[in-house]
Amino acid sequence: MFEKVNFERSIFTLNDKPQQSLPEVILCGRSNVGKSSFINSLCRQKHLAKASSTPGKTRSINYYNVDDKFYLIDLPGYGYAKTSLEERAHWGKLVSEFIFNSPNIKLAIHFIDSRHKPTDLDIKLHELLVTSNLTQIILLSKADKLKQSEYKKEVDSIKTFFPEFIKGENLFFHSSTKATGRKEIASILNSLFYLK
Numbered sequence: 001m002f003e004k005v006n007f008e009r010s011i012f013t014l015n016d017k018p019q020q021s022l023p024e025v026i027l028c029g030r031s032n033v034g035k036s037s038f039i040n041s042l043c044r045q046k047h048l049a050k051a052s053s054t055p056g057k058t059r060s061i062n063y064y065n066v067d068d069k070f071y072l073i074d075l076p077g078y079g080y081a082k083t084s085l086e087e088r089a090h091w092g093k094l095v096s097e098f099i100f101n102s103p104n105i106k107l108a109i110h111f112i113d114s115r116h117k118p119t120d121l122d123i124k125l126h127e128l129l130v131t132s133n134l135t136q137i138i139l140l141s142k143a144d145k146l147k148q149s150e151y152k153k154e155v156d157s158i159k160t161f162f163p164e165f166i167k168g169e170n171l172f173f174h175s176s177t178k179a180t181g182r183k184e185i186a187s188i189l190n191s192l193f194y195l196k
């Protein structure tokens with residue numbers, strides 16, 4: 001599992017999607033939430049995905065081919081509260097068009113920073129994923145920055161926004177630096193794409 005992982009391409013318009021049809025896992029969430037670091041940690045490659053230190057920089061949709069079994073697709077992140085209306089509209093259009101035109105999506109992983117409440121765009125993204133009937137997982141990222149005693153409070157807080165999520169089933173803490181949650185996600189991907 002995760003033996004041959006290649007960055008395949010970045011696209012800016014839907015016309016440039018790869019020809020090859022594979023099942024897809026989409027990674028979505030705010031800029032800087034830790035998606036690139038997740039890819040590197042999951043695939044045990046330090047520089048596969050470029051971790052960005054500038055929020056909002058990554059505008060492209062990035063395809064990673066995993067063992068020719070599935071695509072991990074890093075969708076553009078959205079910004080913080082101060083994001084301009086124009087930027088929000090651009091993000092919303094690109095991501096919703098991508099989702100509506102991607103019949104091969106098997107799983108959506110929504111990253112939320114474990115130290116912060118979901119933003120209004122996190123809530124919009126969640127609604128979009130629900131409307132699209134996609135199976136979702138929430139990863140609470142950068143969990144190494146939380147104290148153990150804060151974990152339960154964080155789960156309770158997330159459940160006030162998204163009551164259908166259950167820790168250990170479709171809600172996980174994740175840390176790329178400590179590999180928290182890696183085993184659980186690998187196991188889900190294993191049963192989706194390798195055991196069939």
Ligand code: GDP
Nearest residue numbers: 031032033034035036037051052142175176177
């Ligand atoms: P992306 O924009 O969602 O792809 O986020 P990146 O993976 O580029 O991460 C943004 C910043 O957060 C970088 O400075 C990373 O080093 C840091 N970061 C990412 N994941 C973690 C994590 O699990 N723990 C900690 N402490 N920092 C992280």
